[in-house]
Amino acid sequence: MNKVVRIKDIAEKANVSTGTVDRVLHNRGRVAEDVRQRVLKIAEELNYKPNILARALVNNKIYHIAALIPDPAHDNYWQAPKAGIEKAEEELQQYGMRVTQFCFDPFNAESFVKEADKVASRSFDGILVAPVFYRQSLSYFSKWKRQGIPFVLFNTHIPNYEPLMYIGQDSYQSGFLAAKLLHYGSKEKGSFVVAHIEEDVANSSHLISKEQGFVDYFVTQELESKYHTIQIDVQSSAQQTITQQLDKLFKANPDIRGVFVTNSKAFVMADYLAQRKLQQVDLVGYDLIEENLAHLNTNRINFLINQNPKGQGYWGILGLADHLIFKKKNNPIKYLPLDIITKENLHYYIEADQ
């Protein structure tokens, strides 16, 4: 009793063969309409669920996936998504997944185009891409769409091209959260800084979203009179050194209570604060990269917001596998949680085996 329903069970009940049931279930045609209806009805009644194990077993095709991601050599952050991709590949390789990585320089749009062209010139069964260059990405999306190649976006969302899935960050909300953390830590009147470090802000919409979320926190709570937010753009390529730029900032604003760094470069600010012995200034940033962790452990960084970058790569590949191998439908958007990381809960997130 309570046995799992198989195609064979449906076939027996409908007085047809398993081949017919299969044709009905997969809409392969060549089946009489009345039989079709009957089979469909019985499958429904018996609550038939295909056995994905058997399905994956029989379907021993090799699926070639392209992963188009920034090169960790240029920005350490991308080590994590890469690791997630590789973990998923390892788990799924016995079911036929083969991932080829195409790494581009995240600071060089041409490099992206070059790698994307490589991907486009071969025929892949699926593509995972971190489309950090908005303009340059679009033509590839429409091409893949036309060719019917499923592609999954992560890290940066670009709607309108209906990717199979988007996985990643809610930038605005993370800025909002950062504001809450700094606000909670500084009950007295003062200023907060939103710092973009070593970034081309104009071309990075997610940084603007983060800043907007940060500012909006104080607006929606009607705290603007109590807390002042200052935006700053720090570049080592500028005329002044970073230290000089920050000296200027802190000199002009002696009431700074906290700093929000919108990318993974919080350690730069932490170095500065340590150097100037500004111990009372709180600091919130992003990403569990090594340079940041050192400061987290010494409390020079109070919180890091983490968006499970390893998980982004992992779930991206898994999403493609669900589609290609297991024929399972997935939610087209998967926002990963905004994890708040501090020294005391850090280790659960870096050991992260999932």
Next chain:
Amino acid sequence: MNKVVRIKDIAEKANVSTGTVDRVLHNRGRVAEDVRQRVLKIAEELNYKPNILARALVNNKIYHIAALIPDPAHDNYWQAPKAGIEKAEEELQQYGMRVTQFCFDPFNAESFVKEADKVASRSFDGILVAPVFYRQSLSYFSKWKRQGIPFVLFNTHIPNYEPLMYIGQDSYQSGFLAAKLLHYGSKEKGSFVVAHIEEDVANSSHLISKEQGFVDYFVTQELESKYHTIQIDVQSSAQQTITQQLDKLFKANPDIRGVFVTNSKAFVMADYLAQRKLQQVDLVGYDLIEENLAHLNTNRINFLINQNPKGQGYWGILGLADHLIFKKKNNPIKYLPLDIITKENLHYYIEADQ
């Protein structure tokens, strides 16, 4: 090229049959030692990984699992683990998992014994249990151990009986984390309260661990001179009402900056603080139950520490499935992350579909 290695491949290379390879790989004996060595060596060289799909497919037994958990009707918290168990059951039922729930009253040890006896009287293939009653649990553990029935513990860890797996909370560390959160929020000198609400503290070792972690935070940071910690035990069954008990506390300690509630009853404290308009007192508690969420959204609770209670049930069943069905080894301890939840990142955790 790059093909997946099968038993058949090993057999060919070793000039034996698949049956022999199988006997070697499963240590079923009845195989010549030299052959054994040869097969083992080849399997190693070829980096053989069994295909768990095929394995699960062929092994179509029904596995009966007992889930021995507190009844959500008595404490809403247990709704989440229950949901996780049911989610895992749904996913795994086509591979033969059948879960029977045995719910006991978490405030009544006799009720636990009654349900545990029911479980023991039947023969299950595996057991998932939340052993909230320490003393009463032990005899069952040794019994199951003797019978060779794998059991997984969650929520409360009881070592020494070698469960297949423990999943859940690191109580001490969560207390430590709570201290950090309150400390970060209150830079000025003052007192913090550790409140046990409606609990039999003496019989709940995890509450003591939480308190210890909280206190130790200030000790290890050498902050004892600046921050004073006060322990309180609040019960509605006491002579005084809860409000009276808390009034007494706050009257005696006007410098209280924050309160740490060691269980899911933070909402009780939040109600009191709201009633007495003690808006400057920070509050950290546990668990995303509805009563707490209302206060989180109005900032009367600042942070809730969450240990993915749904995930605890889910991973518990999955651990048993990995052992019974997929014959996969798992880490015997799986601490779930200490998630820091605040109003601004809450929704990622309650939508949690995994």
Next chain:
DNA sequence: TTGTATGCGTTATCAC
């Protein structure tokens, strides 16, 4: 001690 044959549920091919 070893080899062979069968079946798990699904899919795909082929003959009717």
Next chain:
DNA sequence: GTGATAACGCATACAA
């Protein structure tokens, strides 16, 4: 249009 059957990789009962 339809049904029979082989194959996927593994486990196991049984034969040798």
